[in-house]
Amino acid sequence: MKSLKSSYFFLSVFVLSGIFLSFYAPSYKIAKLKYNGGGDWYANRTALPNLISFCNSNLGTNFDKEEAVVEAGSAELFNYPFIYLTGHGNIVFSDAEAQNLRKYLIGGGFLHIDDNYGLDKFIRPQMKRVFPELDFVELPVNHLLYNQKFKFPNGLPKIHEHDARRPQGFALIYQGRIVCYYTFESDLGNGWEDAGTYPGDSAETRQKALRMGANLIQYALTQ
DSSP states (O other), rough: HHHHHHHHHHHHHHHHHHHHHHSSSSOOOOOEEEOOOOOOTOSSHHHHHHHHHHHHHHHHOOOOOOOOOTTTTTTGGGGOOOOEEEEEEOOBBBBBHHHHHHHHHHTTEEEEEEEEEEOOHHHHHHHHEEEEEEEOOOOOTTTTBBSSBBBBBSSOOSSSSSSSSOEEEEEETTTTTTEEEEEEOHHHHHOOOOHHSSTOOHHHHHHHHHHHHHHHHHHHOOO
């Protein structure tokens, strides 16, 4: 009888442990896109982990605390609901990479491109290869993306100054769904990085960047 009770106890602990892990184990990862062409795809090294932590705390998401790294042509791309691309320099997609990225985005994936200054002239023609039939359109300031948990009545915030130009949020919209959101002259990723990485950026500015990033995650996963 004692043995039976002991077996029942350990079985109960095992089952409850499994339930506990199913609730609390990370549900998915966010990935950074590694690309060819010589540009620094690895820029903003602390950005995604900080954004992930912020979203888990403020949105109730359950992302793995560590980012993944994935290439545009990889089958692993389809494991991630949200992909982040940043950098300053050249970027090149092969035909196979462009087709794979298109398939990922049409199938429900989401790409955030964050110009870290100097990326614009390279990324636009490459995304044209992915979606020849689409053009980037600027989202209006009253768009739902700017009105998620955090409100941005003026649209995309300015985070890091380069050329005193206004920040713009562009989108590629496929059959009514935003598949790619492109932040230009904002530099959101700089604001997601560890405090003190850019001494000129205030704590208030960093909070704006993290809140805008959380809005983007929330919108991408629920649109």
